[in-house]
Amino acid sequence: MNKMTKTSEQHLASNADESVELISRRNFFRKAAVYSASAVAATSILSPVKLNAADDPAIVHEAEWGIKLGDPVTKNRYGVPSPYEHNNTRRTTSLLASGDDYASISMCPIHEQEGIITPNGLFFNRVHGGVAHVDPKGYRLMIHGLVEKPLVLTLDELKRYPSVSRVHFVECPANGGPEWRGPQFNSIQFAKGMMSQAEWTGVMIKDLIADLGLKPEAKWMLAEGCDNSEMGRTVPVEKVLDDAMIVWAQNGEALRPEQGYPVRLMLPGWEGNLQVKWLKRLEFSKEPFYAKEETAKYTVLTPSGKAIQHFYPLEVNSIITSPCPEKPWTDLKKGDLVEIQGLAWSGQGTIKTVDISFDGGDNWVEASLKGLILPKAWTRFSYMYRYEGKPLLLSSRAIDDSGHIQPTIDQETAVVGVEAVYHRNSICTWEVTDKGVVNNVHIRS
Amino acid sequence: MFTLDRKKIISSALVASVILLGTACNASTETEKAPAKTETKTEVVKTVPETQATAATGDKGIDGGAVYTIKDGMYTSYAVNEQAKKDFTFGRTPSKTEEAAWDIDVMPDGTGLPEGSGSVEDGDEIYEEQCAMCHGDFGSGGKGSRSTYPTLSGGEHDSLTYQRVGDNTDGPKRVIGSYWPQASTLFWYVQSGMPFNHPKSLSDDETYAVVAYLLSINEIEIDGEEMDDEYVLDREKFMKIKMPNEDGFIPVIDGPDGPANVKKFLADPNNYGNGTRCMKDCLEGEKPNIVRIKTEINAFEPPMSVERSFKEAEASGPIHPGQKVYESSCAACHATDAMGAPPSGDKAAWDTKLEKGIDVVYANGINGINAMPPKGGNMTLTDDQFKAAVDFMIDSAK
Numbered sequence: 001m002n003k004m005t006k007t008s009e010q011h012l013a014s015n016a017d018e019s020v021e022l023i024s025r026r027n028f029f030r031k032a033a034v035y036s037a038s039a040v041a042a043t044s045i046l047s048p049v050k051l052n053a054a055d056d057p058a059i060v061h062e063a064e065w066g067i068k069l070g071d072p073v074t075k076n077r078y079g080v081p082s083p084y085e086h087n088n089t090r091r092t093t094s095l096l097a098s099g100d101d102y103a104s105i106s107m108c109p110i111h112e113q114e115g116i117i118t119p120n121g122l123f124f125n126r127v128h129g130g131v132a133h134v135d136p137k138g139y140r141l142m143i144h145g146l147v148e149k150p151l152v153l154t155l156d157e158l159k160r161y162p163s164v165s166r167v168h169f170v171e172c173p174a175n176g177g178p179e180w181r182g183p184q185f186n187s188i189q190f191a192k193g194m195m196s197q198a199e200w201t202g203v204m205i206k207d208l209i210a211d212l213g214l215k216p217e218a219k220w221m222l223a224e225g226c227d228n229s230e231m232g233r234t235v236p237v238e239k240v241l242d243d244a245m246i247v248w249a250q251n252g253e254a255l256r257p258e259q260g261y262p263v264r265l266m267l268p269g270w271e272g273n274l275q276v277k278w279l280k281r282l283e284f285s286k287e288p289f290y291a292k293e294e295t296a297k298y299t300v301l302t303p304s305g306k307a308i309q310h311f312y313p314l315e316v317n318s319i320i321t322s323p324c325p326e327k328p329w330t331d332l333k334k335g336d337l338v339e340i341q342g343l344a345w346s347g348q349g350t351i352k353t354v355d356i357s358f359d360g361g362d363n364w365v366e367a368s369l370k371g372l373i374l375p376k377a378w379t380r381f382s383y384m385y386r387y388e389g390k391p392l393l394l395s396s397r398a399i400d401d402s403g404h405i406q407p408t409i410d411q412e413t414a415v416v417g418v419e420a421v422y423h424r425n426s427i428c429t430w431e432v433t434d435k436g437v438v439n440n441v442h443i444r445s
Numbered sequence: 446m447f448t449l450d451r452k453k454i455i456s457s458a459l460v461a462s463v464i465l466l467g468t469a470c471n472a473s474t475e476t477e478k479a480p481a482k483t484e485t486k487t488e489v490v491k492t493v494p495e496t497q498a499t500a501a502t503g504d505k506g507i508d509g510g511a512v513y514t515i516k517d518g519m520y521t522s523y524a525v526n527e528q529a530k531k532d533f534t535f536g537r538t539p540s541k542t543e544e545a546a547w548d549i550d551v552m553p554d555g556t557g558l559p560e561g562s563g564s565v566e567d568g569d570e571i572y573e574e575q576c577a578m579c580h581g582d583f584g585s586g587g588k589g590s591r592s593t594y595p596t597l598s599g600g601e602h603d604s605l606t607y608q609r610v611g612d613n614t615d616g617p618k619r620v621i622g623s624y625w626p627q628a629s630t631l632f633w634y635v636q637s638g639m640p641f642n643h644p645k646s647l648s649d650d651e652t653y654a655v656v657a658y659l660l661s662i663n664e665i666e667i668d669g670e671e672m673d674d675e676y677v678l679d680r681e682k683f684m685k686i687k688m689p690n691e692d693g694f695i696p697v698i699d700g701p702d703g704p705a706n707v708k709k710f711l712a713d714p715n716n717y718g719n720g721t722r723c724m725k726d727c728l729e730g731e732k733p734n735i736v737r738i739k740t741e742i743n744a745f746e747p748p749m750s751v752e753r754s755f756k757e758a759e760a761s762g763p764i765h766p767g768q769k770v771y772e773s774s775c776a777a778c779h780a781t782d783a784m785g786a787p788p789s790g791d792k793a794a795w796d797t798k799l800e801k802g803i804d805v806v807y808a809n810g811i812n813g814i815n816a817m818p819p820k821g822g823n824m825t826l827t828d829d830q831f832k833a834a835v836d837f838m839i840d841s842a843k
Contacts, residue, residue: 083756084755085753086756087747087750087751087753089747091746091749092745093742093744093745093746094591094744095592095744097589097591097592098595099589099591099592099593099594100590100777101590102641103641104591111751112751128638129638129641129644142539142543142547144544150538151536151538151539152536152537152538152539154536158535160533161533161535162530164523164525178742181610182738182739183736183737184738184740184741184742185742186741187745189749190742190745207530211531211533219701219703219704220703220704222550224550228638228641229644230638230644230645236704238507238704239508243513269508281547281548283550287554287703288698288703289550289552290626290629290630291630291633292630292638295626295630295694296619296621296624296630300717301605301619303606304606305606305693306693306694307605307693307694307695308694308695308696308717309626309696309698310696310707311711312507312508313508313509313510313711315718327751347508347510348506348509348510348511349501349510349511350511350521355722360728361727361728361733362728363724363726363727364724364725365724374521375511375513376510393733393735397720397722399722400511401501402505402509402510403714404510405721406720408720411718411720411721413718414718415715415716415717416717417608417610418609419608419609419617423717425718426718427720431735431737441737441738442736443733443735443736444734444736445731445734
């Protein structure tokens with residue numbers, strides 16, 4: 001132990017010596033540079049060697065951040081992104097607000113999404129009565145109705161239950177909903193940004209209610225929030241006893257207020273609206289509750305005039321994220337080898353296959369999946385493409401392990417029409433022009 | 446049809462794994478069914494890891510999706526602690542009073558519907574004072590600072606079959622009378638979530654009155670009787686309401702077969718659209734019909750950009766002590782004049798209010814006046830916090 005400490009001390013000391021040496025050497029060069037006849041006027045690492053105008057200043061000049069101290073570790077006790085990344089942000093538009101910004105949505109910048117975990121500050125945010133700020137000391141969760149032993153828990157008591165962590169997407173069923181009757185947004189953030197993914201930590205509800213004695217006639221569960229809108233939704237007991245969770249953490253930290261701090265419901269793969277935030281109450285019942293968000297809204301009206309109610313799962317879906325309107329191929333040269341990649345997901349299972357078409361759905365090739373392949377989770381797909389500078393119609397089509405295949409726009413609208421608002425999962429197509437510009441288009445027969 | 450598709454997928458998956466094995470063994474077992482390979486895609490990397498491939502049981506869940514179980518300590522790719530999770534001792538039993546305080550949901554069979562009564566006329570008055578600023582006269586919808594608030598009336602039940610395709614520009618009108626299957630939802634919604642900026646403030650009688658008014662402007666008849674101004678709605682009459690679109694929803698969720706109906710419906714993707722896995726000549730000689738954006742919507746906030754540039758820290762002057770309260774409790778109505786409230790920063794509007802002096806403005810706000818509820822509906826504010834918010838709105842006008 002002592003020895004190790006000593007070694008590291010020595011190491012530090014020798015580093016310090018080196019840097020002193022380095023600084024003085026650089027000072028020498030810097031002074032020398034003053035006399036250099038180089039065409040490049042600024043400080044140069046290589047002076048007094050003559051520099052060529054074509055040499056990259058980013059390499060041959062000392063960068064500002066390399067010659068002065070950075071921030072002390074005491075700055076930003078809670079870290080923030082680089083100020084250069086300020087355009088990687090949630091965005092809003094009036095079209096998607098209801099009246100004001102309190103029953104509204106902010107869209108996730110999925111064109112900047114890397115991997116499959118959305119940073120907590122970029123997670124899309126849909127609220128119905130503003131973002132509630134719940135004091136954890138005043139938080140209570142009540143579980144009652146058709147159980148032998150009703151229960152009230154404080155937040156600390158809830159967190160005493162054994163936890164599991166699962167990676168799941170959350171998607172608003174209205175994702176893509178403004179485009180039933182044609183493309184409107186030349187932007188992936190607005191065409192498909194009502195979704196994000198996190199690792200959620202909490203207790204499986206089946207573990208929690210095992211002790212409470214669910215009565216045999218219990219068929220449904222009301223989940224209700226404690227925010228201004230008091231969001232309520234009816235959940236079938238079969239889902240509750242399968243993979244439903246009560247979660248208090250996302251990506252390793254407490255839920256963000258926008259995601260229902262301190263506690264939300266998690267129903268893997270199901271409509272975001274069902275994942276009730278600021279969760280207050282679970283009530284088991286014999287009959288469904290007919291809550292406001294399962295009658296007036298979140299129902300899929302079909303051309304027959306009948307509406308599909310209790311349409312829980314988000315169906316198999318995919319989108320190419322690179323290229324996309326925000327991240328075009330305008331910088332590519334003919335002959336460049338480039339990765340096409342995107343996200344595929346299904347609330348009804350695990351992604352099994354993703355196909356890609358370059359000609360608007362006439363011919364398809366199979367893409368590779370990459371990274372983690374998890375149930376009810378975003379899965380990355382990848383395809384290496386030799387860019388030819390020719391116009392393309394680039395589409396992706398996902399298949400999950402429950403046998404569902406992403407439909408074409410024609411296949412989907414033939415069944416549910418164009419007034420469904422929710423649950424649009426038909427194949428998305430980007431038009432890539434000969435200049436590499438990417439546009440949102442629809443392919444119809 | 447669906448079963449056939451499924452078999453096809455399973456068999457194609459088997460083919461894929463055969464190919465994979467074949468490639469590994471360098472054997473020549475490629476079949477014509479192999480996915481088309483292209484120049485740039487030199488290897489077929491295509492399978493779901495074994496733990497996941499075996500985890501799906503083949504059963505369908507209630508959502509028509511795959512069901513996974515724990516096998517050998519693994520739930521798909523997740524390791525699981527399989528020790529007993531039973532007999533926890535945390536928490537306590539709620540009292541009956543506590544349960545009653547939170548259990549205010551109203552179900553179609555009348556569970557949770559309180560005793561009480563209210564007339565259409567009284568409802569009209571409350572509506573004008575507390576609802577019309579957002580939902581417009583007679584539920585016609587109103588304008589907020591960003592877009593329109595929901596319309597509450599004026600839809601024909603027949604409109605539900607309208608589809609805006611081709612030259613048809615009339616879409617379905619989904620309002621209370623034309624669309625909502627149960628009146629219980631309306632009572633529950635008004636009682637728990639409305640008025641928007643200060644919900645849970647109406648008494649049971651007031652809720653009955655507002656609900657009566659909303660049903661009357663939707664031309665709902667109760668037991669064959671029209672709801673005119675004098676109509677008084679109470680619990681008994683409420684239980685007789687049959688909404689015109691009660692049978693407009695599929696699948697049927699009521700009764701002991703409800704969950705099974707849902708399961709059966711969702712298990713068949715032909716009920717909501719499924720694709721086919723065609724790989725070649727899928728358009729059968731036709732050119733793809735490309736529909737481009739007609740009128741692009743790009744009023745995004747902040748504007749779209751992927752530029753990586755250094756953003757100077759926003760100039761941050763001192764923050765007004767009332768700004769935070771304003772943003773959380775006042776802005777919903779005072780951000781614009783859409784709701785008839787003096788907008789923050791509108792000098793003319795505030796000068797009118799200030800004619801009788803600032804103390805009168807404070808007092809009216811604290812006690813409530815016209816459409817302005819006491820303290821804007823946020824009774825948790827202290828008088829000082831409230832006054833600071835008023836100051837902020839007036840100071841912004843200078």
